[in-house]
């Protein structure tokens with residue numbers, strides 16, 4: 001049984017259905033990326049799981065127990081980091097974490113040990129005596145993450161934790177989340193920055209206008225987006241004395257091949273879109289690309305680079321949302 005089970009969740013705000021029949025599961029030791037544009041219903045779903053709101057219909061089970069019916073039992077198992085987290089300005093990092101450790105009921109040596117271990121894990125030890133107001137956004141966000149770990153929850157719910165972080169801080173966050181999953185924690189993380197989640201998550205749930213459009217392993221979602229969507233190749237030539245005429249020749253050869261869709265000439269390269277029938281597999285796409293390259297080489301076209309643009313989570317998102325979301 002998965003640690004977290006969300007079943008047919010619905011949340012209405014007046015006539016607005018913010019969350020509409022959302023169902024997914026999250027196992028211990030895995031990271032689920034919750035992806036969707038602004039207003040999709042991510043925060044509302046997360047707040048319900050975190051016991052801060054109640055659903056209009058549906059159920060959330062944590063360790064088999066309903067968080068809606070018995071929120072007090074669920075809370076010790078949950079670490080929730082909202083999208084706007086506050087840190088108090090006139091306290092040090094250590095004081096801030098110690099304050100929340102007290103709020104979680106930790107006492108004496110056990111409290112000190114726990115605060116120290118969380119500071120160690122989140123790399124905050126050198127900043128122990130710094131005022132939280134003097135920290136960078138990335139560091140403040142570590143303090144906020146540290147706060148959610150103090151009571152050693154089984155489930156982490158992190159609402160857009162990577163928002164506004166620089167690339168280095170994002171990589172560090174990714175490593176922290178992976179370490180937490182390796183410790184056996186289940187992590188639910190939301191973002192509208194799709195590419196960053198691809199590297200962090202094991203599975204993804206794509207939500208739009210309150211509805212889940214797709215759930216599954218990141219690799220499967222990518223495969224799904226490639227199916228029937230075609231693939232894009234970039235071809236560069238060693239033109240030599242032949243000059244641009246080499247590209248004209250290449251274009252003629254390309255256009256004679258099957259499955260070729262749009263072809264565009266750009267300075268120093270040719271872009272070719274291969275169109276495959278719905279249901280085509282990745283292997284079939286690779287074979288079509290290989291045939292095209294063989295045809296060019298056989299025709300004596302001096303190909304020096306031939307690259308296949310890998311579709312990413314953004315493409316998967318655009319495919320499942322059918323481009324309804326910009």
Ligand SMILES: Nc1ncnc2c1ncn2[C@@H]1O[C@H](COP(=O)(O)OP(=O)(O)OP(=O)(O)O)[C@@H](O)[C@H]1O
Nearest residue numbers: 013016018036037038039040041042043044045192
């Ligand atoms: N308390 C509330 N009262 C009325 N409407 C609300 C309330 N909370 C959220 N909504 C609405 O519900 C919808 C979903 O909002 P939600 O914050 O869950 O989206 P989100 O996917 O988290 O977006 P964002 O990335 O902008 O936080 C939005 O249309 C929002 O305006």
